[in-house]
Amino acid sequence: MAFDYDLFVIGGGSGGVRAARVAAQGGAKVALAEEDRYGGTCVIRGCVPKKLMVFASEYSGLMQDARAYGWDVTAGAHDWPAFKTKLHAELDRLESVYRSILKNNGVDSFDARARLADAHSVALSTGESFTAKHILVATGGHPVKPDLPGAEHAIVSDDIFHLDKLPKSVLIIGGGYIACEFAGILNGLGVAVTQFYRGPQILRGFDDEARGLVADEMKASGIDLRLDTNISEMTPVEGGYRVTSTTGSTDVVETVFFATGRAPNSGDMGLEEVGVALGKAGEIKVDKYSQTSVPSIYAIGDVTNRVALTPVAIREGMAFVETVFNGNPTPVDHDLIPTAIFTQPEMGTVGLSEEDAAKQEPIEVYATSFKPMQSSFAGRDDKVMMKLIVSQKTRKVLGCHIVAPGAGEMIQLAGVAVKMGATKEDFDRTVAVHPTMSEEIVTMRDFVRRT
Known part of the structure; x- marks a missing residue:
């Protein structure tokens, strides 16, 4: 059977773009579809803008240190609109780089949502359909909110980069790395930060002594970290939201920020209809070669819910190309990841x-x-x-x-x-x-x- 493409990649994040580029460089005919912005979570709404916000948030402390080292400096108020404008200009530049990578390597790009029609076919939201010998799903994940009264009013990590202005106060729900990173960021930018975590200590799964020191230093920096505490209800009031905790305390904050987990982007893609097995959380089940239960369909990155890190998704994409296009079966090494x-x-x-x-x-x-x-x-x-x-x-x-x-x-x-x-x-x-x-x-x- 003649196919339109050797490889059709669904998802234009770091893993999908890397796999598409390397396969195309090896002579494969490749296409990629992305329904949102190229660069995925890391470049557009994750690692890159977050790290730039970390840098921005640290300058208030650096200005204080500068005085101790003899510099006559004074920090004024942080100009969020100015920073946000430059931040989004940088994200636009990086997205154009990702688009150029695909174009310069002969990958056909489609700005459209793709669904699986069968084991070798994809249907795009534009009405177009294509066949491919191999299909790679690299659609990533998204933040989720808990099911509780008023949660629809809260923001998630995707929203933080688009705020018109920074709130005066924020309640962050969660104790994972996203919650703790943004607690530090917003605290450094002058926002009064309260953080609830339902467990006995933040950063579950990491070394106890290390995460204990991080928690102590967060508190010392002014973050109101409350452990063994969760949110039970939030109600809109003048100036923000009245939040009731599971311990019975009540707080009024301008913004509530949920950092309570992420879910794979696997819904409404036709995966189960064509026989691709999914896990309880909606993750695509794959073997050590990233192959799904349908031999022609593979999946990498956060949608597989293995190790949700950008460099890992890129490694998985490279291993996929080695396995499928270079005839060198390469299992993904998830051991000892810094x-x-x-x-x-x-x-x-x-x-x-x-x-x-x-x-x-x-x-x-x-x-x-x-x-x-x-x-x-x-x-x-x-x-x-x-x-x-x-x-x-x-x-x-x-x-x-x-x-x-x-x-x-x-x-x-x-x-x-x-x-x-x-x-x-x-x-x-x-x-x-x-x-x-x-x-x-x-x-x-x-x-x-x-x-």
């Missing part, structure tokens, strides 16, 4: 938490917490933490956890060593770079506890 959480302070992590490692084997824990030179000189009480989890048997570093300014930059490099299987003695043999915060990673000689 991760940065852009809270304030940042957290960088790779490998096992102390708690998870202790369940697997006897370990040694090396850890230190201290005031970094820059903030200590400025008179701030900020603390940072460096932590290594080491196997007693093999001496391999099973996990590395950093809470510090620039932790994301540090963990990228530490991740190389951990991925290579470095031992504690390999770290010890490495000469320290002085004076830096990260030198503590290679100067901790004595374990603080054995488990």
Whole structure:
């Protein structure tokens, strides 16, 4: 059977665009459909604008530090409209880059919603239909709100970049990395931030000691973090919303922001009708090669609900091309992925938490917490933490956890060593770079506890 395309990609985010580009560079005839903006969650409504907002929010603290270092400076009010204008200009530029990548590599692009018509066919909202030997679904995910009275009035992470003005006060619901990152961002931009999380500690799943320090520092920065607390109702009132919590407290805030999870973009795509199996959360079920229950259909990225990180989606897209078009079956490696959480302070992590490692084997824990030179000189009480989890048997570093300014930059490099299987003695043999915060990673000689 002759197909219109060798590959039809549904979704123009980082994973889908990478797979389309690499397949086309290898000689495949490729098309891609995107119903919204090219670049996906990361570029348009996630990592990139969020990180730019992190930078913006840190300048208030930097201005205070500057005075401690002898500079005669005064911070005025933050100009949100000016920042927002420049932010969206940058996102427009990046979207044009994504479009150019596809065009320059001969990929046919369709600004349309695509549905599966059968195992080898897609139908577009424009009325066009195409056949393809292989179909790759890379449609990502979206934020969700809980089902409770008044939730329709709240915003989610997609909305934050489009606000006409910043609220004077906000209640953030959630304790994951999105909730905690935006708590720090808005707090730094001068918004009075309250945060509810239903669990006993934020950042569930990460190392207990590390997330505990992040929580302490968030509180010290002025965020009203309330644990074991959830929202039960929100009612519009003059100036905002009256919010009732599960503990019985009542607050009035200008804006309520739900960061309570995300769901795969798999609805109304014809997936189940053509035989593609979905999980309970709507995620597309795939094997280690990203192949679905229909052999000609593959899926990568957040829609599969494996590891919802942009670099992972890109890796999955590359592995898909290797497997399907290069004749080199390549399973996706989801082990030992370095991760940065852009809270304030940042957290960088790779490998096992102390708690998870202790369940697997006897370990040694090396850890230190201290005031970094820059903030200590400025008179701030900020603390940072460096932590290594080491196997007693093999001496391999099973996990590395950093809470510090620039932790994301540090963990990228530490991740190389951990991925290579470095031992504690390999770290010890490495000469320290002085004076830096990260030198503590290679100067901790004595374990603080054995488990």
